Amino acid sequence: xxxxxxxxxxxxxxxxxxxxxxxxxxxxxxxxxxxxxxxxxxxxxxxxxxxxxxxxxxxxxxxxxxxxxxxxxxxxxxxxxxxxxxxxxxxxxxxxxxxxxxxxxxxxxxxxxxxxxxxxxxxxxxxxxxxxxxxxxxxxxxxxxxxxxxxxxxxxxxxxxxxxxxxxxxxxxxxxxxxxxxxxxxxxxxxxxxxxxxxxxxxxxxxxxxxxxxxxxxxxxxxxxxxxxxxxxxxxxxxxxxxxxxxxxxxxxxxxxxxxxxxxxxxxxxxxxxxxxxxxxxxxxxxxxxxxxxxxxxxxxxxxxxxxxxxxxxxxxxxxxxxxxxxxxxxxxxxxxxxxxxxxxxxxxxxxxxxxxxxxxxxxxxxxxxxxxxxxxxxxxxxxxxxxxxxxxxxxxxxxxxxxxxxxxxxxxxxxxxxxxxxxxxxxxxxxxxxxxxxxxxxxxxxxxxxxxxxxxxxxxxxxxxxxxxxxxxxxxxxxxxxxxxxxxxxxxxxxxxxxxxxxxxxxxxxxxxxxxxxxxxxxxxxxxxxxxxxxxxxxxxxxxxxxxxxxxxxxxxxxxxxxxxxxxxxxxxxxxxxxxxxxxxxxxxxxxxxxxxxxxxxxxxxxxxxxxxxxxxxxxxxxxxxxxxxxxxxxxxxxxxxxxxxxxxxxxxxxxxxxxxxxxxxxxxxxxxxxxxxxxxxxxxxxxxxxxxxxxxxxxxxxxxxxxxxxxxxxxxxxxxxxxxxxxxxxxxxxxxxxxxxxxxxxxxxxxxxxxxxxxxxxxxxxxxxxxxxxxxxxxxxxxxxxxxxxxxxxxxxxxxxxxxxxxxxxxxxxxxxxxxxxxxxxxxxxxxxxxxxxxxxxxxxxxxxxxxxxxxxxxxxxxxxxxxxxxxxxxxx
Amino acid sequence: xxxxxxxxxxxxxxxxxxxxxxxxxxxxxxxxxxxxxxxxxxxxxxxxxxxxxxxxxxxxxxxxxxxxxxxxxxxxxxxxxxxxxxxxxxxxxxxxxxxxxxxxxxxxxxxxx
Numbered sequence: 001x002x003x004x005x006x007x008x009x010x011x012x013x014x015x016x017x018x019x020x021x022x023x024x025x026x027x028x029x030x031x032x033x034x035x036x037x038x039x040x041x042x043x044x045x046x047x048x049x050x051x052x053x054x055x056x057x058x059x060x061x062x063x064x065x066x067x068x069x070x071x072x073x074x075x076x077x078x079x080x081x082x083x084x085x086x087x088x089x090x091x092x093x094x095x096x097x098x099x100x101x102x103x104x105x106x107x108x109x110x111x112x113x114x115x116x117x118x119x120x121x122x123x124x125x126x127x128x129x130x131x132x133x134x135x136x137x138x139x140x141x142x143x144x145x146x147x148x149x150x151x152x153x154x155x156x157x158x159x160x161x162x163x164x165x166x167x168x169x170x171x172x173x174x175x176x177x178x179x180x181x182x183x184x185x186x187x188x189x190x191x192x193x194x195x196x197x198x199x200x201x202x203x204x205x206x207x208x209x210x211x212x213x214x215x216x217x218x219x220x221x222x223x224x225x226x227x228x229x230x231x232x233x234x235x236x237x238x239x240x241x242x243x244x245x246x247x248x249x250x251x252x253x254x255x256x257x258x259x260x261x262x263x264x265x266x267x268x269x270x271x272x273x274x275x276x277x278x279x280x281x282x283x284x285x286x287x288x289x290x291x292x293x294x295x296x297x298x299x300x301x302x303x304x305x306x307x308x309x310x311x312x313x314x315x316x317x318x319x320x321x322x323x324x325x326x327x328x329x330x331x332x333x334x335x336x337x338x339x340x341x342x343x344x345x346x347x348x349x350x351x352x353x354x355x356x357x358x359x360x361x362x363x364x365x366x367x368x369x370x371x372x373x374x375x376x377x378x379x380x381x382x383x384x385x386x387x388x389x390x391x392x393x394x395x396x397x398x399x400x401x402x403x404x405x406x407x408x409x410x411x412x413x414x415x416x417x418x419x420x421x422x423x424x425x426x427x428x429x430x431x432x433x434x435x436x437x438x439x440x441x442x443x444x445x446x447x448x449x450x451x452x453x454x455x456x457x458x459x460x461x462x463x464x465x466x467x468x469x470x471x472x473x474x475x476x477x478x479x480x481x482x483x484x485x486x487x488x489x490x491x492x493x494x495x496x497x498x499x500x501x502x503x504x505x506x507x508x509x510x511x512x513x514x515x516x517x518x519x520x521x522x523x524x525x526x527x528x529x530x531x532x533x534x535x536x537x538x539x540x541x542x543x544x545x546x547x548x549x550x551x552x553x554x555x556x557x558x559x560x561x562x563x564x565x566x567x568x569x570x571x572x573x574x575x576x577x578x579x580x581x582x583x584x585x586x587x588x589x590x591x592x593x594x595x596x597x598x599x600x601x602x603x604x605x606x607x608x609x610x611x612x613x614x615x616x617x618x619x620x621x622x623x624x625x626x627x628x629x630x631x632x633x634x635x636x637x638x639x640x641x642x643x644x645x646x647x648x649x650x651x652x653x654x655x656x657x658x659x660x661x662x663x664x665x666x667x668x669x670x671x672x673x674x675x676x677x678x679x680x681x682x683x684x685x686x687x688x689x690x691x692x693x694x695x696x697x698x699x700x701x702x703x704x705x706x707x708x709x710x711x712x713x714x715x716x717x718x719x720x721x722x723x724x725x726x727x728x729x730x731x732x733x734x735x736x737x738x739x740x741x742x743x744x745x746x747x748x749x750x751x752x753x754x755x756x757x758x759x760x761x762x763x764x765x766x767x768x769x770x771x772x773x774x775x776x777x778x779x780x781x782x783x784x785x786x787x788x789x790x791x792x793x794x795x796x797x798x799x800x801x802x803x804x805x806x807x808x809x810x811x812x813x814x815x816x817x818x819x820x821x822x823x824x825x826x827x828x829x830x831x832x833x834x835x836x837x838x839x840x841x842x843x844x845x846x847x848x849x850x851x852x853x854x855x856x857x858x859x860x861x862x863x864x865x866x867x868x869x870x871x872x873x874x875x876x877x878x879x
Numbered sequence: 880x881x882x883x884x885x886x887x888x889x890x891x892x893x894x895x896x897x898x899x900x901x902x903x904x905x906x907x908x909x910x911x912x913x914x915x916x917x918x919x920x921x922x923x924x925x926x927x928x929x930x931x932x933x934x935x936x937x938x939x940x941x942x943x944x945x946x947x948x949x950x951x952x953x954x955x956x957x958x959x960x961x962x963x964x965x966x967x968x969x970x971x972x973x974x975x976x977x978x979x980x981x982x983x984x985x986x987x988x989x990x991x992x
Contacts (some may be wrong), residue, residue, distance in 0.1 A: 004939075023955070027929070030954050031907045035925070037950070067931035071937050105891030 104408025109415030121433030129202025136338035190272035207241035207255035217696025286324035401459025423733035497814025508761035524675030531713035621670030642686035788875025797868035808860025
């Protein structure tokens with residue numbers, strides 16, 4: 001009953017608001033008139049009676065307001081009313097609205113973008129069953145500086161058999177398949193996987209089934225699992241699932257299952273999975289490291305425990321198979337870590353700087369609102385005096401902030417959407433986590449959450465302050481004072497803005513400086529017009545060293561004879577890709593074993609033309625030639641820095657050394673200039689080159705071909721393939737790319753950092769200028785009266801100007817000092833992400849402080865100059 | 880006229896319920912009746928009556944309907960509901976026992992402790 005009547009009352013109030021208002025009017029009028037009539041009966045004149053009746057009734061608007069509240073109308077009604085009113089007031093100051101909404105949009109939008117990235121990389125649950133238990137396993141060779149290497153098949157099977165920390169373990173390798181027989185032949189990216197691949201990831205099939213545990217044994221019926229996309233492409237989305245047969249690489253395979261769209265592993269593009277069926281011989285291979293391995297931890301087992309378990313197995317294998325496994329260990333990391341790798345520092349940098357940007361945006365909007373609220377004390381005081389309660393005014397002011405934030409949010413999501421669209425289309429190399437980034441539900445929740453924080457930061461304090469009862473004072477004194485307090489608060493906000501902007505600009509300055517230095521590093525070799533392609537020979541076909549060397553020689557010769565090719569050569573590991581093989585080097589000094597040379601020297605096997613092709617200059621001695629064949633005296637070329645550190649005063653030519661694994665003594669025949677072997681930001685201490693023709697290791701069965709062309713290197717890709725295939729029709733070629741692409745990719749992360757933090761700081765710069773300008777303008781406008789008096793009493797315009805500019809100078813320098821202290825701490829934290837720039841790089845600090853300081857003073861000067869044009873007469877009359 | 884007493888917090892609702900229990904009345908009538916019964920000893924801000932009336936109506940203790948006043952004018956008349964009657968009874972009992980207790984405490988003489 002009670003509830004029902006309440007509900008009815010609320011409904012009638014909400015739905016028939018107009019009627020309620022007019023009924024209240026009628027009721028109050030009746031009351032006042034009835035009372036007045038009673039007074040008139042007591043002999044009072046009609047006019048006087050009405051006046052007294054009205055006074056004794058009290059403020060009608062206030063009674064109405066309380067009446068509405070009493071009827072429960074306030075929730076929706078007054079909120080809508082506030083919004084309408086807020087929109088009206090905001091429309092009256094479009095400059096204020098544009099500045100605040102844009103500032104909020106950039107602050108919140110930036111956070112939404114960075115959070116989307118971070119969420120995608122660090123938080124988004126991987127689409128597998130209990131993904132936290134899935135780990136990635138890899139081989140590691142500390143001596144040779146190799147980590148995260150693929151695993152050899154025999155090692156994988158040993159890990160799988162002996163590892164008791166894992167409930168299942170699977171290996172896979174990316175592979176491409178040709179599907180024929182269903183329409184046009186197509187080349188589909190897929191993977192060869194062991195049978196428990198799907199059970200390890202814990203994803204069931206959408207239709208049909210995944211592999212049975214024996215389906216990766218040789219001799220079984222050939223089966224295949226397709227992605228939903230591929231199924232739809234081959235058979236049409238409407239076709240119900242059935243065990244269709246398709247022809248894959250010339251064999252008939254039965255489709256046993258279809259995986260859901262969300263399942264895309266190991267690559268985003270993977271569309272089919274075929275059992276990895278290895279012959280006994282292949283299963284026993286410990287040299288060819290080509291498998292990627294994932295495993296599921298047993299319940300309750302930690303990654304650390306699994307690592308200990310795997311470590312013991314690897315030691316055992318080292319002892320049992322020293323020829324292949326000596327020096328090789330194994331590493332376990334969580335699947336997520338294996339996907340994110342070195343993204344963490346970058347993400348933290350971005351999160352930190354974008355949070356600074358948001359704080360700055362809040363300080364800016366807060367100062368704009370404060371300035372405006374102080375200008376509105378008159379309006380508020382009037383509202384108080386006609387009966388508005390304090391909480392009512394507070395609610396109104398907060399609604400206005402809410403409105404600004406809501407408008408800002410709408411724009412922010414638009415900004416974020418476009419940025420993410422841009423990031424997704426960039427397909428940044430080396431950023432698996434920066435792909436398919438989306439504005440999903442968690443991002444929206446995050447955005448809403450920070451928006452609430454923003455409302456609290458920008459709306460609450462000014463609202464409480466402005467709605468304080470002091471406003472009555474303001475009305476009484478007709479707005480002449482009550483600005484000292486907000487003035488101080490405004491200055492503090494401006495100081496905060498300048499210091500935050502300074503921090504961001506310092507970070508951006510350091511990162512830009514660092515990137516510029518990095519991209520101006522000369523790698524030491526020719527990058528333009530060079531194409532590279534990787535060839536790995538199948539050991540089953542090219543067993544002996546001789547066969548391998550001959551194959552590479554004839555391929556390079558073929559390429560060399562192609563029109564448009566200037567030079568062609570080969571190297572075991574391309575520079576700049578972070579690959580290196582290092583060996584223990586022993587110098588000959590009379591003893592038979594020799595004494596230890598540089599540890600961790602990078603060793604590369606090259607063809608005679610390699611140095612020519614990449615333009616690596618000779619320092620002394622000679623390059624390799626065709627004469628450095630397998631039958632000739634073993635020769636070596638060393639880098640200049642190795643020569644300098646080991647033969648500081650003598651000539652290294654003619655000296656001899658050997659590798660620990662190889663008993664032959666190599667004679668140094670030449671010294672070449674240093675190049676950036678591993679990456680642009682690190683110089684390799686020592687480098688050794690051997691002629692590839694003299695290699696003794698049959699496991700060294702790969703080579704990168706480098707081709708220097710007269711035209712665009714990409715156009716030569718086809719020619720290189722033809723040349724390879726004219727020697728061996730079945731030889732696969734991978735990673736055909738120009739060296740310029742590699743160079744660009746190798747600095748992609750520093751570039752991303754620079755662009756992201758750079759744009760944040762640019763936004764910060766603009767925001768802070770708006771903030772300073774608005775604050776000084778406001779303070780000038782508020783002091784027109786005071787300026788008028790001073791000028792009337794004979795103050796020169798210069799004095800007035802100086803007053804404002806010196807005020808500006810005070811808060812600018814305060815902001816710079818505070819900013820400097822924060823920036824020093826922040827810069828130290830990102831020191832590891834800088835190249836050739838110290839975190840306290842004086843030039844950067846000097847430059848940024850000047851730019852920010854001078855422009856901030858300019859932003860003070862412009863409104864201050866307006867103050868000097870105040871006409872004393874006008875200013876005084878204004879009062 | 881005696882000095883007017885300021886209304887105790889929360890007692891206005893009770894007085895309105897009592898006044899309305901004596902027969903349907905418009906807002907001004909309720910005010911007059913309270914003043915008449917109290918012999919003008921209570922000070923009631925006239926406007927504050929209406930939020931209280933709306934609150935009571937919203938809670939379902941009283942209902943209202945439009946009618947014609949004694950001087951032939953359109954006025955809104957308030958009447959107690961069944962729930963309102965129970966409420967008034969409960970409030971009255973509550974008030975009486977509270978008044979007894981307070982009076983007892985305030986009437987205590989030193990020797991009685």
